[in-house]
Amino acid sequence: MKDYLKIANKNYKSRLIVGTGKYKSMMECAKAVKFSGAEIVTVAVRRVNIADKKKPLLMDYLDPKKITYLPNTAGCFNSKDALRTLRLAREIGGWKLVKLEVLGDKKTLYPDMIETLKSTKVLIKEGFKVMVYCTDDPLMAKKLEDTGVSAIMPLAAPIGSGLGIQNKINIQIIRDQTKLPVIIDAGLGQASDAAIAMELGCDGVLVNTAIAMAKKPIQMAQAFKNSVIAGRQSYLSGRIEKSIFGKASTPKKGII
Amino acid sequence: MKKIKKIKIKINGKLSTISHNTSLFNYLIKLEVPMKKVAIELNEQIVDKNELKKIKLKKNDKIEIVHFIGGG
Numbered sequence: 001m002k003d004y005l006k007i008a009n010k011n012y013k014s015r016l017i018v019g020t021g022k023y024k025s026m027m028e029c030a031k032a033v034k035f036s037g038a039e040i041v042t043v044a045v046r047r048v049n050i051a052d053k054k055k056p057l058l059m060d061y062l063d064p065k066k067i068t069y070l071p072n073t074a075g076c077f078n079s080k081d082a083l084r085t086l087r088l089a090r091e092i093g094g095w096k097l098v099k100l101e102v103l104g105d106k107k108t109l110y111p112d113m114i115e116t117l118k119s120t121k122v123l124i125k126e127g128f129k130v131m132v133y134c135t136d137d138p139l140m141a142k143k144l145e146d147t148g149v150s151a152i153m154p155l156a157a158p159i160g161s162g163l164g165i166q167n168k169i170n171i172q173i174i175r176d177q178t179k180l181p182v183i184i185d186a187g188l189g190q191a192s193d194a195a196i197a198m199e200l201g202c203d204g205v206l207v208n209t210a211i212a213m214a215k216k217p218i219q220m221a222q223a224f225k226n227s228v229i230a231g232r233q234s235y236l237s238g239r240i241e242k243s244i245f246g247k248a249s250t251p252k253k254g255i256i
Numbered sequence: 257m258k259k260i261k262k263i264k265i266k267i268n269g270k271l272s273t274i275s276h277n278t279s280l281f282n283y284l285i286k287l288e289v290p291m292k293k294v295a296i297e298l299n300e301q302i303v304d305k306n307e308l309k310k311i312k313l314k315k316n317d318k319i320e321i322v323h324f325i326g327g328g
Contacts, residue, residue, distance in 0.1 A: 019328030029326055044327025045295075047268040047320065053288050058324050074327045084300070088322050091295035091302050159328070186328075208328030 003236070005204050007181055008097055008129035008150040010068075012039045015198070016228045017070065017183065019208025020058065023217065030061040032211055036221035040068040042099055042206065044075070045085045045092075064093060070131070072099040077112070079119040086123060097150070098123070099185075101133035109159040109186075113140050120147045133185050136170040138177060145178050152180050153206065156197065157187025160209040164193040168200060175201045191220070191227035198231025199239070263315040274313060281308035284321070294323045 004011035018038040023029035033041055041062060049055050062069075071089030073082040079102060086098045102119055104112025111133055117140075123130050124147055131151040132144050141152050154174055157163035164187065165171060175182050181203040188194055194205045207224055214220035261276035267287075274283060280298065284291065296303045297320040298311065313319075 020326035021328040023326060026326070042328055043324040045322050046325045048289065048294055048323050050268055050270070050287055050289075050321070057290070057293060058326055059293050069324060071324065072327055087302060088295040088297065088320075089324075092293065092322070092324060206328075212328075 003232070005181060007040075007131065010097075012068075014039045014225075014228075015204040015232055016194070016224055017042065017204060017206040018211060018221070018224075019206065020062065021074075021208055022212035026056050026058065026061040028217060029058075029212070032217045032221040033062060033067065035218050035225065036207075036211065037225045038067070040070050042070045042072045042208070044072055045089050068097065069093070069095060070097060070099050071095055073101050075103070076101070077103050077106075079115045079122070082115075082119050083122055086128065087126075090128070096127060097129045097131070099131045099133060099153070111135055111155070113137070117143060117147070120144060120149055124148050131183070136167050136174065138170060138173040141174045142177060145180055149180065151183055151203075152178060153183045153185035155186040156184050156193065159186040161187050162189030162210060163187055164189050165196055165200070168196075171197070171200050171202065191223035194224050194227040195231030195234070198228055199235050201235055204228070263313070265313055265315070265317045265319065267319045268321060278313050279309055280311040280313055280319070283313060283319075284308065289321055290323075294321050296321055 005015045014037045016036055016038050017040045018033055018036045019042045020029050073085045076082040076085055082102045089095055100119055102112050102115040104110050113135055120130055120132055129150040131153055132149050133153045134140055136154040144152060156165040183204040183206055184197040184202050185206040188207050188210050197205050211217050211220045211224060262273050263276050264271055264273055299318050
């Protein structure tokens with residue numbers, strides 16, 4: 001049986017979603033996306049630069065026909081702005097699959113879950129398929145699930161912090177209680193963090209800063225790709241029981 | 257010759273002076289906006305791209321033109 005990541009009734013081979021921000025150039029971004037093997041990329045909605053018509057457009061480097069664009073609401077601090085952003089995103093090209101993030105605090109970039117929940121309900125009513133950036137609070141994750149979201153995206157740590165998964169227990173509880181895809185979003189710092197997320201049973205990870213700001217982004221994109229695959233295989237293989245004592249790997253029989 | 261009346265509008269937060277009765281379509285064409293890659297708002301209402309020719313710009317109209325950029 002093929003192992004796919006299924007989001008809103010669509011199958012994806014890759015379990016790594018990458019962000020397209022913070023790269024030195026669009027060329028570098030496109031190359032990193034290619035080497036990451038990602039089939040979904042997050043994108044932001046911003047004003048067109050009217051004065052500079054020659055400015056390169058993201059769509060010229062990443063073909064939205066070949067790769068799934070996941071519009072986000074980065075930078076939105078209330079429900080009104082988030083809804084406006086995603087309605088515009090849908091208007092650009094008919095995208096229904098979106099990533100909602102409503103931030104609540106400028107310093108930690110922590111999501112405001114009250115505004116997030118409110119926005120989710122409106123978006124679902126309007127026919128959006130919503131993947132939701134959220135805290136690692138199992139109760140909140142459950143409330144989001146009840147509204148009919150397409151994926152739960154708890155943070156590993158604050159956006160761009162590179163701290164890795166801070167609360168494995170909560171992530172595991174969220175994983176165990178839901179049938180929805182759980183995708184770790186934000187806070188990963190290095191490839192092994194992605195493997196840990198996958199070994200906890202998460203369905204995917206979303207990475208931007210850890211790849212884009214690495215000294216060698218293209219190589220890091222590959223490292224994350226491999227780590228997600230390794231972590232997923234490890235999870236599916238079923239790890240051994242832990243023991244506080246040693247257990248010899250070599251049989252005693254025939255010892256001299 | 258009759259003098260063409262000028263009006264002030266805002267596009268992406270910047271003031272712009274245009275001729276009265278300019279259609280939104282003609283204005284965006286003049287700005288070389290890549291229509292297929294953007295979404296357009298007029299006074300915080302999304303504009304159906306098929307309706308652009310029917311819309312005449314009025315004094316103090318606020319236009320927003322957005323597209324996708326890199327983001328996480």
